[in-house]
Amino acid sequence: MTAAGRRIPFSLRRGEAPAVYVLIAGFVGVVCLWPLARLLLEGVLPGGQVDLTPLRRVLDDPATWRAARNSLRAAACGTLLSVLIGASTALIVGLTDVRAKPVLVLCLILPLMIAPQVTALAWLQVLGPSSPLLQALGLAPPPGTRNPLYSEGGIILLFGIQHAPLVFLAIRAGLRRLPQDMVEAAHACGARRWQAVATVVLPLLAPALIAGVALAFVSAIGNFGIPALLGIPGRYTVLTTLIYQRLAGLGPSALAETASLSLVLGALAIAGLGIQGWINRGVDVRASAAMGPRPYPLGRCRLPVEILCWAIVFLVLVLPISALFATSITPTIGVRLSAATATLANYGFVLIDHAVTARAFRNSLLLAGGAATLLAIVAVPLAYFIVWRNARGLRLLAAAAECTYALPGVVLAIACILIFLNPLPLLGWSIYGTVWIILAAYLSRFLILALKPAIAGMQQSERAFEEAAVILGARMTTRLVTVVVPLVAPAAVAGGLLVFLTAFNELTVSALLWSTGAETLGVVVFSLEQSGESTYAAAVAVLTVLATIGLMLFASAFARRLPAGTLPWQA
């Protein structure tokens, strides 16, 4: 750690900064700020006239504030739960000698791949009157009993489970940059293990933890699937569901009111960002030596700890996946599954008869892969400017990325239609109705997922390396490639992975932006679900999870060529 909080003034060498800086600022401005600004315009300038009535109506409506309060409470409590699950598992995997770590890590990341609705549905079934588990135990509530998940508590529980992998991945990347020598120094000074963890490891992990918390919070604020499934029957409205209600309104004023409501949601997301910045202030955990601490042997406690970890995996992964799988081999919803009724016909249909599925797999793979790669690359210089160069302008721009992620997908999609329908300035052609508008929307929506881990990675990295490179006369691009990238590679890859997993089965944005030939997996599942073909939808979802596992294993095959510890599930 260098002197705490001191920022070394660092003048940009003439001519070198603007090129990279302007490129990065331009990128964030176009993909994140532009859609937001266009939306804002719709809120206060509907039809080209300044008109504050929609905004005033929204602000005067008690429903707005009730929903805002619910959003805040559910997101805050859900985040707490995510941290409990995500941080404890990340610390166990990172600091102890539990066995089968790569598999465990994979299993703890994969819940991100499962659409929140699926997880919610699985839990509803597990706790409901028709639960096979409760029936076997003789604990099933009588039919007609209100499901306990239709409540604020249910939403919080599902938020906690759904977003735990975000915290897990952020801390996992942070642990990779933890200096072994400082932990050893603590032990040399006579510190016990818990003392070393409490006084050295946890403070050093602060930026990673904050990044994880911020991501979990903003994800919960912006989540629509879980409150739609649990909150509508639970009579618990949050901002995202309120916005959807306004959009479903039959009147013509929907767009202006939606835009105004989105402002409130954006304000909440940015408030979260402010608190995060306030906590982050004065935290300086830069360290030179990296490569994670040596694992503590758990001794006799190892088995119980392992059982705990796998119990968590069972709850967050095995349970929803098996419910999904069971649905996918049922001939039709409502028929009891047994050896006699089980069928693979649903897979046959989606793989052979339903041509769209294959096309959607290809599209989503390219879109999620493209967005993840691009954003992981952009995040490195962006984080570099924000953290090491303290570029305030870029920091403000990055706040826009917070909003595009928190807004309901349908609202961001509307903003994208508003700006991309007409031919692009200078270029003269329109990306509307092509796969490119979906890519643009994904870049806008998911930048924050790549950026947060990268920022945490930069905060943990020792800047002296770059100063040395400057003294040696290395230009900025050289320094970025040779110094910064190796330092933040694990964090950047963790961010890219978050983008990929989230974008691969994304629905709400592409539901408005897809077109013939540019279908996404989320749209296919949604269409099947809406047509009452839940069994086909489940088959596609199971195939999606299998494909993801396949891709992760495929990536492992190339792991040796990457900087050590880049892939989170590597030992």
Place this chain on the structure above:
Amino acid sequence: MSGRIGGAATALVLLSAMAVVSDAAWAQSGKITLYTSQPDKIAADTVAAFRAKHAGVEVDIFRSGTTEVMNKLQAEFTAGDPRADLLLIADAVSMEALKAAGRLLAVTDADVSAYPEAAYDRDRTYFGTKLITTGIMYNTAAKKPTSWKDLADPSAKGQIVMPSPLYSGAAAIHMGALTSDPTLGWDYYKALAQNGAVAVQGNGAVANAVRRGEKMYGVIVEFMAIDARAKGAPVDFVFPTEGVTAVTEPVAILKASKNPAAAKAFLAFLLSKEGQELAAKQGFLPAHKEVAPPAGFPKTADVKIMPMNIKAVLDQDAANKRRFNELFGG
């Protein structure tokens, strides 16, 4: 001589044939875009049947939920360049709003002779293509209901699931019709709330809850229930004695259409006897008087539809939703 006459006749036939072909090509070529909330396969089959007759027309489909379709279209209006030629959505109320905004093309020459007057707009801007009625789906483990009021009976306590009118346009119309019925009204909705009725996001969620036996009774569009029964799920559907509410899945052509001729051909196909027979084959109640309903349905004329004033539903939408919100929370 005869050869020459024969040659001339052949030429004449060829020429007139060419004239017919070119006339057809003039009317029915190029590309049209259809925005619809129909289920995927239904929309694709309909387009395929249309193209079997009009091979020259390419049809692009955008399919999504009614809310998403309307939002996309509204955003396109705002950006100043709507891309849809044709709109085929669940309910007439949204069409009425579009008509009021001057977005719809009047198709005065559409053939509506076989349609009841309630099925199409007086000014011929939108035309109902079928009847999608909302009744009661029940799990066969439960007692068969006959009336809407059976859902307010204590024996159904905690067993009712319905689509939320706050999230679904069709459900909002259902609410508008039921609450303006003198024998049901808002008292009925109050009784439902007291009986623990649960609102969910849409018809699909209602269907799954009843199929799985999580709830015994669901308020739902008929085709989903009848389809589930046909596939072997332990459910059935009843048309309640008071009548059902209905949406007409209207089709309309946008004024901004760049290919109105082809769009009109598509509209005419949907309204033709052949198009209506296809709808019946797909499991829908046709709006055409002479087309037989699909198996499992009563005759179109025998289905008792509760009266509804579209304009009134649109005007009272906000007030109705507020009352629903007070009763059911959310």
